[in-house]
Amino acid sequence: MAEPLLTVRDLSVRFPTTRGVVQAVNGVEFDLEEGQTIGIVGESGSGKSVTAKTLMNLLPRTAEIDGEVMFDGRDVRELAAKGEDHFWGVQMTMVFQDPMTSLNPVKRCGEQIAETLRYHMGHDKKKAISESIDLLERVGIPEPAKRVAQYPHELSGGLRQRVVIAMALACQPRLLIADEPTTAVDVTVQKLLLDLLDDLRKERRMSMILITHDLGVARGRCDEVAVMYAGRIVERADSHSLFSDSRHPYTDALLRSIPRIDQPSHTRLDPIPGRPPELINPPVQCAYAPRCRFAQRSCLEEIPEVSGVVGMHSFACHYPANTERGEAALQANLDRGETAGGLHLHAAAEGAS
Amino acid sequence: MAGSGLAPLRDRPDVLLRVEGLVVEFPVGRRDVVHAVSGISFDVAEGETLGIVGESGCGKSTVARAIIRLNDIREGSVMFEGKNLAVLKGEELRKSRPDLQMIFQDPISSLNPRRKVRDVISEGLKVWGSQMGAWSEGRIDELMHAVGVDPKFGDRRPHQFSGGQCQRIGIARALAMDPKVLICDEPVSALDVSVQAQVLNLLEDMKVRYGLTLLFISHDLAVVKNVSDRIIVMYLGKACEIGAADELYEHPRHPYTRALLASIPEPAPTVEVSEGDIEGELPSPINPPKGCRFNTRCPHADEICYEDEPQMEAVGGDHFVACHHPVAVSIDV
Incomplete structure (x- = not known):
């Protein structure tokens, strides 16, 4: 069984609106093996739910979909075109956020x-x-x-x-897609539900896609985690290396910005400045560049390709964090006091963090 | 009256808000009442941040709303600057309003969508007019600047801002009244993680800059710990445990506090993960259990827990727990 159960290749989804075309999902790729769980994390508008709905064939007719989704050797988008309703609900099912x-x-x-x-x-x-x-x-x-x-x-x-x-x-089902299954419930209930999903998955050798905005949930419950930002997967790795050795500056910044239970109270948080970009007519640049502490000129000129070993640890960044190249870029920005994206950095504050 | 004890009340001169035996009930149907808050006592010292944490339905928001009289108070007192807010009426109650301001969970729906944000922020100042002294465009600009919203966008309406910015505007609206106490009811729950940190830092900055005392309500244990000096853990209308933030997380004594800390996705190192597996459902607040309200789900419950309600007792320093069988903790030296 070398073939993964699910392969997604170069998946893009666009929604035409009166204000322009929204590029909701852009070149998403991942594999999922039988019995494995992949977590998709990201903020609202990052495209994680749209990705899930594409797999489930739940998007409105106006959506323009490109790319390939293969499930156990079958082309899922072709099944949709043929109206094979018994695929969804039997092979692939979904749990939504709000019960x-x-x-x-x-x-x-x-x-x-x-x-x-x-x-x-x-x-x-x-x-x-x-x-x-x-x-x-x-x-x-x-x-x-x-x-x-x-x-x-x-x-x-x-x-x-x-x-x-x-x-x-x-x-x-052989694949369960859980879209924020525990966001609407309390923590004690959340634990029980996630434990239940874990047990069922093991018992049935079911694969699972767990969509969440909670990094802690992704870390604890997934074999592999993909981080989405502005419609793209910007980093993907097994959950241990993603959280202990993140490469993409966005992942790195997300991990620094959340309050942690093991820090003393009143620990100053390190927020990500600004906010996610508009998805209508985005400029040809790294979508995270305007908020990124590592950003250099090339980040504003071309969209970084996904590099690294697919299936191991891949990321899309010119100046990855926790590498020499990235640290040099950050240091250069600190010395100048701002990034190529025009973000002001305060060397003193950096030193404290 | 079911009371959870007055032990956590401190006899300090700098106590700004003192809530004693607060009871809030809502009638349902013809005969029943929801026992939303049943005898909670706590105080908040000037410049302190008190966090209230608990799961949905535990009464944390009701406590906050009762303090500023958005709910009727059935019993108990809320002392603020020598006055009992619980019994104030009419003009006297109105006069207490500017001192206690609130920000709400959903930043967008708590702003009037048809008004310019500048008018939203200045409305309180206009209503209070001469009593508040200086109302001016300059003051509004200063407030917007302080919360990090460019004053040149003052003529926009709330839908033109993101959730995080709307929450900043909500904070500016509350600060406009120059309050002494700011009550924050789940202020970051509706925000994305990257924006959450911005708003939490802003609240800390505003607290220092305007000399605020904060009451911070959240279901997120990590967030509450980050902002609070002292924390109350609530369950089904009662306080379980009160203590200094770091101490409470380091040495949780109440089985419910420990269950909460064990349930979060990255559990606190001070508890066993298995302690998070509390069984059963939250009992109905219409007919809460006798004795300890947690007895239906508590792994340590025995006869006395079904008979007597535990009272708040000191377990060392500024740490109080209402439990017949508080979990012993080893104190590392």
Whole structure:
């Protein structure tokens, strides 16, 4: 089984709008092996959810998609064109962020799971409902026989998300895409849900794409992590090296900017200045250059190619952090007091950080 | 009355806000009440930042809103500069408003979308007119400058700003009243991580520059630790544990505090990860458990926990815990 389960090559998604074309996803590439979890982290607007929705064939018709998505030797975009509905929901399923809006409020939980089983697997009603009860039990819902007859509003947020997970697992998918599955729940519930997903993944040798803005979740739960910025994957590595030896200045800056539980209180944070760029008619330059402490002239002139070993540690940067070249660029900027992108740096503040 | 004890109240001259036995209840239906906050006592010294942390439904926002009387207070007192805010009415209550200002979770929906941000910031000053002294364009420019929004964008409307900038504008609006206490209710929860740090640093700067006392509410344990001097951990309308920020995270004593610290994606080194596996669901605040409210999920619960409500007790220094069986911690020397 050398072939990865999922390969994504040069995926681009554009949305025409009245203000211009939004380049939401730009040249995204990654592989996912069977039984592995890849985390996609990024801020709002970085293209992580659009990437997921492209895989799930959930984008609006107006979206212009380019690139190749192969799943176990089958071209996913071709399946979409042929209207093969039984691919999504059986082979590849998705869990969404907000369990309140991804469940139908006027349908009993059991019926919603049973619906999936009846449509995709052709079960009759009775069998579908009894299987729903088993699924609810498997995802750790107490009194499953009672819960199948309840409506979503009768359940807490954590239980609702478990119902959504049960639904996604109903047809034994080989790939589960979880888009911010725990953002709407409390930390204690988050831990239980992530533990559950971990167990299910191991038990079924399922692959998972975990989309999150929480770096801690990505670090703890993924084999590999891809960092997205302005529609591109700017860095990708196994989660250990990504967090301990990051190369892209954006990853580096993100890690420095979050408050950490092991720092004493009132530790001064090191924020990323500015904000993410507009995705309409972006200039031909590294999208992060205006906020980057390492930026040099070439960063404003050409978009850096992805370099490094694909599948090991790859990144798209002219002056990567934690390298000699990058440190020299940073030092040059500090000496000048500003970057090529016009960002002012304060040498004193740098020394303190 | 169910009380969690007055032990954490300090007898210090610089205490600015003193909340004693605060009870907030909301009627539901004909007979039931939601016991949102059931007897919380704490104080905040001048220039201090008090963090309130807990999961959704624990009553942390209700505490904040009750202090500035956005909710009715059922019982208890809120002493601020010699006055009990809990019983103030009419003009007297109105006069207390500028001193206690609030910023909210959703920065965009807390600004009027149809008004220019300059007008949003200056409205309070205009309402208070002569009492506040100087209202001028210059003052608004200064405020906008202080929070890092270019005053030349003052004529724009909120939708033309990003979430982070809207939160800055919300902070400027609160600062315009020259408040003594700034209540921040999940001020960075809706912001992206890269912007979160900017706003947290800004709050620290404004605290120093304007001599503020902060009440900071968040469900994010790392964020609360970063900004706070002292922290209260709440569960189901009660305080579990109060202590200095570093001490509380270093030596958590209440099983619930430990569960929280063990549940975060990168757990605190002071707890076992398995302590995060607390079972069951948050009980209904309409019918909270007798005794200790955490008894339905606590791994250490025994008979006494179902009978008697634990009171806040000192466990050394400025550290208080309401638990019959506080977890012993080894103090490293």
